[in-house]
Amino acid sequence: MxxxxxxxxxxxxxxxxxxxxxxxxxxxxxxxxxxxxxxGRWTVTVYTDGTTDYKSEFDGYEFQFKTDRTVDAIKNSATEATGTWNEDKVNIAIIADYPVSAAVTLQRLDGNWKLKDSNWTWVKAQQTINGTLFTLELRKK
Structure with a gap:
């Protein structure tokens, strides 16, 4: 016993x-x-909304993600807007949100981006909204 x-x-x-x-x-x-x-800071290298390419709208932007789950959109050395980000561990995704006062370009980043591929210096993500596939790729500077 x-x-x-x-x-x-x-x-x-x-x-x-x-x-x-x-x-x-x-x-x-x-x-x-x-x-x-x-x-480090990140830049957008690909952004498509279905078959429409919006990458050029992001030219000049850099994004600084912070540990407090905010993200600064920096253009011409000035912070243009601050949004939020959070990881979705279950769905392997990043959820992003910029305020409605931010430029339309930055609001394009809003949503639940499912990570498709990544390493320490680049990320490929996608989300589908109303049947349209959005593709986003970021690269670390």
């Missing part, structure tokens, strides 16, 4: 350790991802 209780206690402890290790791994991964996003 004592052996059974000992094995039960060890099994519970190991299960708790595995959960703790998994939690630490998830928190470390999240920290690295947020660091990659917030370290």
């Amino acid at each position: 004592k052996q059974f209780i000992f094995l039960f206690v060890v099994a519970v402890m190991l299960g708790g350790c595995k959960k703790t290790i998994k939690k630490i791994q998830e928190e470390t991964a999240e920290t690295l991802i947020v660091k990659a996003i917030t370290d």
